[in-house]
Amino acid sequence: MIQLWLFLLMLLLVGGFALFRWYFSTDQKARRAMQAVPLLPAARVRDGQTARVIGEVLPGASVTAPLSGRPCAYWRVTVEEQRGGSKNRRWVTIVDEHEGVDFLLRDGDTKALVKTDFVQCVLEKDGKFSSGFLNDATPELDAFLRERGHSSQGLVFNKNMRYREGVVEPGEQVCVVGAGRWERDPDEEASAGTGYRDASMPTRLVLVAPEDGPLLLSDEASMLR
Template sequence: MQGLVVGLACSGGATLAGAWWCLRRLAQARHLLDTPTSKIRSAAQGYAEFYGLLEALPEALIVAPLTGKPCLWWRFKIEEYSSDGKRRSWRVVERGCSEGWLRLRDASGSCLIDPQGAEVRPATRERWRGSLRHPRGVAPRGLFGWLASGAEYRYTEERLHAGEPLYAIGEFRTSGGGRQGLDLATAQGQVIREWKGDFDGLLQRFDSDRNGRLDDPEWNRVRLAARLEAEERHRQVSLQPQQDHLARPREAQPFILSSYGEDDLARQFHWQAAGAAVLCLAGAAGSAWLLGLAW
């Protein structure tokens, strides 16, 4: 009976996981295909899609941690080989990902990208093995790579480089240049919340009768001062040069940075959805078979 319960739990989990992954990948593929490609200079604020070339930021010098190669973005994984006589497997012992901003340029302009939260799919991917927890230098090639095939550790490193093409889809926003509007109530509330963080300072500024609290007339002065402060901050931001940004969407929409184009990505997502659908059907068939045995 216990084996039947475990089997039903596994098959039911496979059914649910396959269904969820299938629907997720189909929805992501639809987002990619339905979102028109925009030029950076003329793109509307909100969810947008761009093609361009990666460009190095002048102040950024990034080196990949495993190979030591210069790049604009990296992600790595270190796995350790383990064996207990019966089971042999690779166990992840360390992983990491760079968080530095990227810059994408097309024929119309450039856009800064915050890669945090993005599904990054780079074309450059190296995998090799070695005997040290942290490798020294680049991946071995040819005969040296073959000799290391029985080593204790396996390394994987992915990178994005300057001059490479990039497909990007996410939340597009522009700051500076006088383009952004002012939500005065929200901005005023933000200023007041900041001031409340230093309540002693707030009392010192606005508690005119020094009774240790803010009365209604004093709170009115706080609100007026916060409104003026919010307007001044907006004016200062508007005077700054216009800067375009791409980041993770606030809603559940795909945020993808890829060396591969939209059509290739959509094709990969459709294949993954098909595989997930097969898993879902197999799990459902297994559950039905187990329930038949129970009856």
């Protein structure tokens, strides 16, 4: 009976620790921070106001996602390695990187330029790869690891590793939390020529990182409500 109680106590402690780590993880804190900011139509964001805006990513400049080769506005890659013995096996994150370019999104009739100088992103990781025993990493995965000082090979066998990639692509909906400011829309200004007076010149919203932290970016379904 005592052994059963000890076993249940151990399960409770392990489960509680896992829940604690999940709740206070960087991604979960970012999700809560995003949901805490009021959702506004892009057209209603005031200069200097930090707001949450949802819109469709427009085609434009792009980068190449390193694992899948997909053109995108932004990407994030995580690599985990399985470590420990049979009684203490766990996944350890050895790479967590993200990169992108400034991109445009449209919310209704309003365009917003998203500045990606300082970003924290939580992306849907739809690119999934693995390597391990009798499962060699692809040349692309190996090259990605080598550039960052890691290897998929152990002393004898391959290491058990999993690779996850998320991207922000044209046409998809994203949620952005940033500080807003308004500027003349250079694209509309160029096409309008001298037909507009200064007061009626088309404008666009610019979303940048707030003074107290990074711009937050996500394409997860739970963030698009």
